[in-house]
Amino acid sequence: MFVTAATTLLALIAGGVFAADEPKLIMYDNSNQGGTAVTIIGPIDNLIDINFNDRTGSVWAVTxxxxxxxxxAYRGDRFFVEEGQKLNARNSNSYSSARPINCRYISDPTTAKLRVSTSSHLPYGTTEYLTPQKDLGANMRNKITSVVADKGDWEMYEWTGYQGTRLVIKEGETIDHLDGWSNKVSSLRPICETYKGKSKCALSKIEVLDKEGDLEPKYTGTEIIGSQSSGSCYGAEQPPTKSQSHR
Structure with missing residues (x-):
């Protein structure tokens, strides 16, 4: 993205919504953020890898x-911690995996699409999902018997709120009959780690390069170059105000 005015170059660097600080969670083996602590900054599907399996007594979601x-592998009862919260574990010394929630989902069938059916044969009619469903509602809750992941990897949960036993459906996979899972799915969503959705651009930095110091930049337009995927952005930016566009 760029703006030009005579020999003056105004460079706009648009950062995606993920340009903020990386996610950080501190886990403590005692209540009230006490005792031995470990810090993680990404998903860990088995806390035994960092010698903290079944040891979490309290947490602090720093970012x-x-x-x-x-x-x-992110199964079983789910304990949610919002950014900034310092909480005692709901089930002390009982957690075996942890991961950040840093996806911003959008309704776009080119990035995530799951079709489900209450029949054991998909051709008999399907319901389509493009975004997370925390509660499938009365019409679909505990009624899904077959699925096809047209786009993206998906996870389905036994209970609402993404809790209970977890089943993963990989992109391109079709299951005509969910053995052991028929009529047991209450919530579902694209898997964050492999999600390829886009998020709206956010202006994060403006630089004015003016060797002469006597020319005022003039906004002439915004250009988006290339394909932007998860962790990046899409869409046009708003032009900078006069106070932003020159020194």
């Missing part, structure tokens, strides 16, 4: 929203 699970 980002987080979820902890009682079983490995």
């Amino acid at each position: 980002g929203d987080w979820e902890l699970y009682r079983e490995t």
Whole structure:
């Protein structure tokens, strides 16, 4: 993205919504953020890898929203911690995996699309989902018997709120009959780690390069170059105000 005015160059560097500080969670083996602590900055599907399995007594979500699970691979009862919260663990010394929630989902079938059916055969009619469904509602809750992941990887949960036993459906996978899972799905969503959605651009930096010091930049337009994926952005920027556009 750029703006020009005579020999003056105004460079606009637009950062995506993920340009903020990386997610950070501190886990403590005692209540009230006491005792031995470990810090994680990304998903860990088995806390035994950092010698902290079944040891979490309290947490502090320094940056980002987080979820902890009682079983490995993000399964079992889910404990949600919002950014900034300092909480005692809902089930002390019982968590085996943890991960940040740093996706900004959009309704776009080119990035995520899951079709489900209450029939054991998909051709008999499907319902389409493009975004997370925390509660499938009365019409679909505990009624799904077959699925196809047209785009993106998906996770389905036994209970609402992405809790309970977790089932993963990979992109391109079709299951005509969910053995052991028929009529047991209450919530579902694209898997954040592999999600390729886009988020709206946000202006994060403006630089004015003016060797002469006597020319005022003039906004002439915004240009988006290339394909932008998860962790980046899409869409046009608003032009900078006069106070932003020159020194």
